[in-house]
Amino acid sequence: xxxxxxxxxxxxxxxxxxxxxxxxxxxxxxxxxxxxxxxxxxxxxxxxxxxxxxxxxxxxxxxxxxxxxxxxxxxxxxxxxxxxxxxxxxxxxxxxxxxxxxxxxxxxxxxxxxxxxxxxxxxxxxxxxxxxxxxxxxxxxxxxxxxxxxxxxxxxxxxxxxxxxxxxxxxxxxxxxxxxxxxxxxxxxxxxxxxxxxxxxxxxxxxxxxxxxxxxxxxxxxxxxxxxxxxxxxxxxxxxxxxxxxxxxxxxxxxxxxxxxxxxxxxxxxxxxxxxxxxxxxxxxxxxxxxxxxxxxxxxxxxxxxxxxxxxxxxxxxxxxxxxxxxxxxxxxxxxxxxxxxxxxxxxxxxxxxxxxxxxxxxxxxxxxxxxxxxxxxxxxxxxxxxxxxxxxxxxxxxxxxxxxxxxxxxxxxxxxxxxxxxxxxxxxxxxxxxxxxxxxxxxxxxxxxxxxxxx
Numbered sequence: 001x002x003x004x005x006x007x008x009x010x011x012x013x014x015x016x017x018x019x020x021x022x023x024x025x026x027x028x029x030x031x032x033x034x035x036x037x038x039x040x041x042x043x044x045x046x047x048x049x050x051x052x053x054x055x056x057x058x059x060x061x062x063x064x065x066x067x068x069x070x071x072x073x074x075x076x077x078x079x080x081x082x083x084x085x086x087x088x089x090x091x092x093x094x095x096x097x098x099x100x101x102x103x104x105x106x107x108x109x110x111x112x113x114x115x116x117x118x119x120x121x122x123x124x125x126x127x128x129x130x131x132x133x134x135x136x137x138x139x140x141x142x143x144x145x146x147x148x149x150x151x152x153x154x155x156x157x158x159x160x161x162x163x164x165x166x167x168x169x170x171x172x173x174x175x176x177x178x179x180x181x182x183x184x185x186x187x188x189x190x191x192x193x194x195x196x197x198x199x200x201x202x203x204x205x206x207x208x209x210x211x212x213x214x215x216x217x218x219x220x221x222x223x224x225x226x227x228x229x230x231x232x233x234x235x236x237x238x239x240x241x242x243x244x245x246x247x248x249x250x251x252x253x254x255x256x257x258x259x260x261x262x263x264x265x266x267x268x269x270x271x272x273x274x275x276x277x278x279x280x281x282x283x284x285x286x287x288x289x290x291x292x293x294x295x296x297x298x299x300x301x302x303x304x305x306x307x308x309x310x311x312x313x314x315x316x317x318x319x320x321x322x323x324x325x326x327x328x329x330x331x332x333x334x335x336x337x338x339x340x341x342x343x344x345x346x347x348x349x350x351x352x353x354x355x356x357x358x359x360x361x362x363x364x365x366x367x368x369x370x371x372x373x374x375x376x377x378x379x380x381x382x383x384x385x386x387x388x389x390x391x392x393x394x395x396x397x398x399x400x401x402x403x404x405x406x407x408x409x410x411x412x413x414x415x416x417x418x419x420x421x422x423x424x425x426x427x428x429x430x431x432x433x434x435x436x437x438x439x440x441x442x443x444x445x446x447x448x449x450x451x452x453x454x455x456x
Contacts, residue, residue, distance in 0.1 A: 001083050004028050004222060005093040006074050008066060011037070014097070014131045021093040021126055028222055030073050030215075032066060039137065041069055042213035046239060047138065049209050053176075054148070055246030056138050060295050061238075063098040067125070068238035070094050073215045075119060075231035079224040090121045099135065101127040107294050114287040117421060118278050119230040149176035149207055151251035152244040154236060157181070157189035159330045159358055160305065163313045163323065164256025165193075169201050170318035175254070176207045176247075178240045180232075182214035185346045189331035196326050200319075209243050233279040237288055237301060244299045252302035255280055258310035260440025261357060262303060263423075263433060265416055267398035282306060282433065283421045307432040309440045310357055314365025324366075328373045332358040339377050350376030351392045356399060357440070360447035386453040393453035400453065403445030406438060413438050 003025040007018050011033040031040070038044040043065055050057060074092045084090050098104045104127040115123045153168060155161045155177035168175050177194070181187045190210060197206045213235060217225075240253045257280040264277055278284050280303060289300045305313055317323045333348040333355050340346065348355050355376065362372040378392055386393030406413055414434050417423060423433045 001085065002026060003083075003091065003093070004074070004078055005095060006030055006070050006220075007095045008032060008070050008097050010097050010131050010134045013133070018095045018128060019126045021095065021124055022091075025093055026222075028073075028077075028220060030070055030220060032069070033134075039066075041215070041219070042211040043069065046209060046211045046242065050243060050246055051139055053207065053246075055243070057242045057246040058297065059099045059136065059138060060103070060297055061242045061245035062137050063096075063100075063104065064238045064295070064297070065235075065242050066098070067094070067096050067104075068235040069213060070096055071115065071123075071231050072213065072235045073220050075121075076226055076229060077215055077217075077220045077222045077224060079226050080228060082224060088120055092121050092123050094123070094125045096125060096127050097130045097134075098127050099130055101129050103295065107291060110287065110291055110294060114284065114291060115231065115234065117281075117287065118234060118284050121230075147174060148247060148249070150174045151249055151254060152176045152178055152240050152247070153254040154240055154256065155179045155190065155194075155208065156236070157186050157193060157330060158332050158354075159327070159361070160256045160258055160261070160310065160313060162193055162326055162330050163317050164254055164305070165197060165206065166317055166319040166323055166326075168254070169197065169206060174207070176209060176243055178236075178243050179208060179210040180236045180239055181210065181212055183337070185331055185336045187212070189329060192329040193326055196322065196329065200322050209239070211239055213239075230277060233284075234288075240301075241292065241297060241299050245297060250298060252300050255285065255301050255303045256305055256313075257303050258313055258357075258361070258440065259306050259308055259433065259436030260310065260443075261354070262306055263417055263437050264420060265402075265437060266419055267353075267395070267402045278420055281420055282424045282429075286425045307429075307436050309364070309436060309443050310361030311364030311443045314361050324370070324373075327362070328375065342377060344377060347375045347377060349391070350378040350381070351386070351395060353395050353399075356395055356448070357444060360444040363447045364443050381448070382450040382452070384452075385456075386451065387456040388453050389455050396448060396451055396453040399441075399444050400448055400451075403441055403448075406441055410438070 003022050005021050005025040006028045009029055009031045034040040078090055080088055111125055112123050150173045153164055153175040155165055165177055179190045194208050244253050262280045285301050292299055334352045336346040386396055388394055388397040417434045417437045423430050
């Protein structure tokens with residue numbers, strides 16, 4: 001087991017001593033400033049895009065993105081299996097350069113609690129002052145004549161974010177669609193969908209901010225890698241806040257995610273780790289919003305679909321014609337690259353949890369004479385018995401077992417929905433969250449009724 005402390009640096013001259021977090025930890029430098037003296041790892045490009053739109057984000061929001069990038073570096077470059085005594089929980093230390101160290105230090109406990117809930121790890125974060133040449137980072141160019149966006153919407157390239165964008169655009173809105181990607185398949189889906197939106201909303205061209213932000217061994221070399229990526233939404237949210245902080249509008253940042261995935265209740269007791277992400281869990285989003293308030297960032301996240309199922313999102317989309325055309329280009333799969341193992345190009349596997357919820361939602365949300373046009377590796381789940389000892393049947397069987405558990409004991413839904421964490425800070429919404437969990441499970445269970453999955 002090794003300990004690492006990730007130290008953020010701003011430029012070659014930023015080489016002084018930093019606070020000691022853990023004496024026996026191996027220091028890992030994250031140098032954020034490239035040769036051209038602007039921020040690297042996609043952050044500088046994001047700031048340039050905002051400047052070209054005439055938007056100037058706040059310095060605190062920039063610090064948030066630098067912090068989020070360091071969280072991403074530690075999350076993806078420290079192996080859980082090699083550095084966690086229980087095989088999952090790591091101890092991760094960061095030293096982050098910010099403009100107002102005292103302001104950030106006061107949020108240490110809240111930050112640790114938020115990241116602990118999101119990733120399952122213990123975080124220790126120390127803040128230090130940015131070096132003088134980077135005391136101010138944000139710049140704004142004169143606007144190019146583009147109307148300012150009404151609000152910021154997250155745009156991952158998945159089906160939910162597609163529906164969210166279509167609903168806003170069809171209502172006459174002008175969103176700034178914020179995307180984060182690292183792998184090529186996510187990038188491809190985002191590019192295809194943005195092109196479709198631009199071609200179909202010519203008078204209100206949707207603006208986009210896309211950031212490729214991540215760390216490989218050429219950037220941060222620990223000799224390790226971790227693929228669970230439980231902390232990625234902290235980076236995604238930070239990028240959205242960065243953009244929103246430059247708007248005059250005080251509209252919330254839209255986070256389009258169906259209620260079932262938002263809660264992501266573990267389907268069985270073995271799914272409390274990487275298979276039970278909390279990317280858009282209401283408790284996590286509430287803590288993120290609390291952090292924004294404490295930092296003085298007048299922006300908050302809001303999931304307008306938190307109480308509806310994915311099938312409802314499909315059925316009630318404000319632009320159904322374009323949605324149907326765009327469905328095959330959206331990407332929901334958790335591991336599309338695995339198709340290569342079967343000699344196929346990257347595509348939806350059809351059997352992971354996000355794929356099964358996607359397939360169930362399209363079966364529930366499309367008209368009876370319509371079909372799901374998404375290419376899946378496993379095209380017909382009912383064509384043969386699926387082996388539950390293999391990936392093709394593992395998640396199918398877990399859904400079926402959870403659905404049967406709810407059928408036999410409906411009262412268990414409230415307790416099951418709370419397993420990932422507290423449902424909400426608003427007691428009036430608790431029943432709504434439990435209800436969407438039940439309805440979402442029913443949607444998937446109905447789709448899987450003809451599917452057989454047993455151990456071979």
